[in-house]
Amino acid sequence: MTPAEIVAALVAPEGRRDPYPLYELLREHGPVVPVRPGLTVAVGYAEINRALRDNRLRVQDAAGYDHIYPAWRSHSSLRGYTDSMLYRNPPGHTQTRRLVSSGFTPARVAGMQVSVERMVHRLLDRLDDLGAGGTPVDYVAEFASRLPIAVISALIGVAENDQKWFRQVASDLTIALEGITNVKRLGIADRAMDELAGYFGELIDDRRRHPADDMLTALVRAHDDGTRLSHDELVGNLMLLLTAGFETTSFLLGHGLRLAFEHPGLAARLRDEPGFATAYVEEVLRFEAPVQATSRWAEAATDISGIPVPGGTKVVLMLAAGNRDPSRFPDPARFDPDRPDVQPLSFGAGPHFCLGAPLSRMEARIALPLLLRRFPALAAAEPPDHRDRWVGRGLRRFLITVS
Numbered sequence: 001m002t003p004a005e006i007v008a009a010l011v012a013p014e015g016r017r018d019p020y021p022l023y024e025l026l027r028e029h030g031p032v033v034p035v036r037p038g039l040t041v042a043v044g045y046a047e048i049n050r051a052l053r054d055n056r057l058r059v060q061d062a063a064g065y066d067h068i069y070p071a072w073r074s075h076s077s078l079r080g081y082t083d084s085m086l087y088r089n090p091p092g093h094t095q096t097r098r099l100v101s102s103g104f105t106p107a108r109v110a111g112m113q114v115s116v117e118r119m120v121h122r123l124l125d126r127l128d129d130l131g132a133g134g135t136p137v138d139y140v141a142e143f144a145s146r147l148p149i150a151v152i153s154a155l156i157g158v159a160e161n162d163q164k165w166f167r168q169v170a171s172d173l174t175i176a177l178e179g180i181t182n183v184k185r186l187g188i189a190d191r192a193m194d195e196l197a198g199y200f201g202e203l204i205d206d207r208r209r210h211p212a213d214d215m216l217t218a219l220v221r222a223h224d225d226g227t228r229l230s231h232d233e234l235v236g237n238l239m240l241l242l243t244a245g246f247e248t249t250s251f252l253l254g255h256g257l258r259l260a261f262e263h264p265g266l267a268a269r270l271r272d273e274p275g276f277a278t279a280y281v282e283e284v285l286r287f288e289a290p291v292q293a294t295s296r297w298a299e300a301a302t303d304i305s306g307i308p309v310p311g312g313t314k315v316v317l318m319l320a321a322g323n324r325d326p327s328r329f330p331d332p333a334r335f336d337p338d339r340p341d342v343q344p345l346s347f348g349a350g351p352h353f354c355l356g357a358p359l360s361r362m363e364a365r366i367a368l369p370l371l372l373r374r375f376p377a378l379a380a381a382e383p384p385d386h387r388d389r390w391v392g393r394g395l396r397r398f399l400i401t402v403s
């Protein structure tokens, strides 16, 4: 197969179901593969790692959208994302990220440990009720997608009553995370963005009048402290925090449980061995990256590890392929939490390295052992149903029995 045929197969149903053999076919062409004029892909661990740290390769920002889709400003969801740090390049990115990080500190995340445990126990109680008498329960709908929203809502400072609505809005907004690949569906994301902007506007006013000890108050201060973070940037970044960690973390929790069922010995260790969850979660992240790929633009001619990339090229960095690079991970298709020095590419690298990595790791490290301990007879009621997407790889539905 030519590289162009392999890339076409990746986004077709077969590739969306199991992209891993296709990554290996691409690897036969080298760690960085020119696919056609204007498109290059990277599948090597070292090359992806380097490309993510290379400021000559830029994320799709407002100027980039002007170039490829001049009508993009008519979509409030795209405007919202381009106001966030994920769609900014240095120097603007550096400042925005610093300001948002000042509210989303490691200490604030670490301080959430006990409340995350409490949220997990509450969701497990719910699973217990729903699954009484052996009734199959959808693990994705009732647990894996609920926990991330509950956690990020608590972190931002969103009231519990609003979480159901928040879940729907977040899910609609993730359509726009795929940029203009699906322009027809962007209307759904736009409506969600408009509603969310109104909601956040009220919440921001509320914190201005009644400061609280939460991230939102810290971000409102960063905004009010002069004009360093505009209102739109504040809303755009709040929207990013809500959506970037929602499906991704639910995918991590989904893969984590599926792999535990496939490896009963490891499930027993998760249940019984304190601290094992740390290595287990890293290996889940390596083995099944929830975000399979990200992309950058080379405006001017450049290179990745000496391999030339012409100006005007989109570079797709296949994080999941890098995670299975045999020159970095021996026997990469084997799921082995005992492998040393994992450091998967699943959270990216360099200036845009995932701000929520510590939070999602914490959620999975707490949730998986508690789930297995609480329900010793936990079992799959039917095989998991995978989402039909390539980039966002996760489960759509996973029926389990808890008793």
Ligand code: HEM
Pocket (backbone or CB within 6 Å): 085, 086, 087, 097, 152, 240, 241, 242, 244, 245, 246, 248, 249, 252, 289, 290, 291, 294, 295, 345, 346, 347, 348, 349, 351, 352, 353, 354, 355, 356, 357, 359, 360
């Ligand atoms: C397993 C869960 C997660 C995965 C796999 C994941 C993956 C990623 C990846 C790959 C990037 C870098 C994208 C790029 O460089 O193009 C990223 C960035 C980001 N993530 Fe996550 N993420 C997860 C959870 C979260 C959570 C829980 C939050 C927040 C609550 C979050 C917030 C962010 C933010 C704000 C950025 C942008 C950072 C920047 O542009 O400087 N993520 N994430």
